[in-house]
Amino acid sequence: MKREVSPHSRLGRERASEDLAAAISAIRAAVGPDVELMADFNQELNLAEALQRCHMIDDVGLAWIDEPIVYDNFRGYAHLAAELKTPLQIGENLYSPRDLYTAIEGRACHLVTPDFMRIGGITGWFRAAAIAGAAGIPMSTPLYPEVAAHMMRVTETAHWLEWQDWVDPILERPYEIRGGLLGIPDVPRAGLEWNEKAVEAN
Numbered sequence: 001m002k003r004e005v006s007p008h009s010r011l012g013r014e015r016a017s018e019d020l021a022a023a024i025s026a027i028r029a030a031v032g033p034d035v036e037l038m039a040d041f042n043q044e045l046n047l048a049e050a051l052q053r054c055h056m057i058d059d060v061g062l063a064w065i066d067e068p069i070v071y072d073n074f075r076g077y078a079h080l081a082a083e084l085k086t087p088l089q090i091g092e093n094l095y096s097p098r099d100l101y102t103a104i105e106g107r108a109c110h111l112v113t114p115d116f117m118r119i120g121g122i123t124g125w126f127r128a129a130a131i132a133g134a135a136g137i138p139m140s141t142p143l144y145p146e147v148a149a150h151m152m153r154v155t156e157t158a159h160w161l162e163w164q165d166w167v168d169p170i171l172e173r174p175y176e177i178r179g180g181l182l183g184i185p186d187v188p189r190a191g192l193e194w195n196e197k198a199v200e201a202n
Helices: 016-031 047-056 074-083 097-105 121-135 145-152 196-201
Strands: 008-010 038-040 064-066 088-090 139-141 158-161 176-178 181-183
Touching: 047 074, 074 088, 074 097, 097 121, 121 139, 121 145, 139 145, 145 158
Parallel strands: 008 038, 038 064, 064 088, 139 158
Antiparallel strands: 176 181
16 A cells, blocks of 8 residues: 655745745755655645646646645636646545545546545545546545555555554554555454553543
8 A cells, every 4th residue: 555655745835936945846855856746735826826836846746736726616626637747636625425526527636635524434435436436536545544544445546545643652553654555454343442541641
């Protein structure tokens, strides 16, 4: 299972040149040429700004550009997706599999990353995964990696698993990273057991 080993850089500084120098160029220099680098505007831009700024970073070898404009502006995203060479990713703020279908049908993105809390939990994920699979759209995960790892194993177009170790301190058996891959515990169910003493201490 892939994990997001590279920095997922937040963009949207006051000047576009600062995004290039302070974020993309600096991180690329630090991690080298062989690490995948993604960029996230976190819905900071209007469409005009996005057209300008995304074109400025369209030739720097990014794996994707994430949510440059407000999440539900599907027409705007379709405009951007048609203009850019860098894959455009949305989905973290889609609130149902129907939203994901509308985005894909409207050619608003090249990649999707649904959030479990918004897409409808496990059931919503399965429905969204079927839509993405039918369209051949790669599907990644944000957050909740201990659950997402299981879901990605049964997702036809599984792409990147975003990893955070935020809950490790309160897990009896934290998931392990081995050789850049996430190891799923060989135990029943999701493999999550709380460290009750650690939970009580927090």
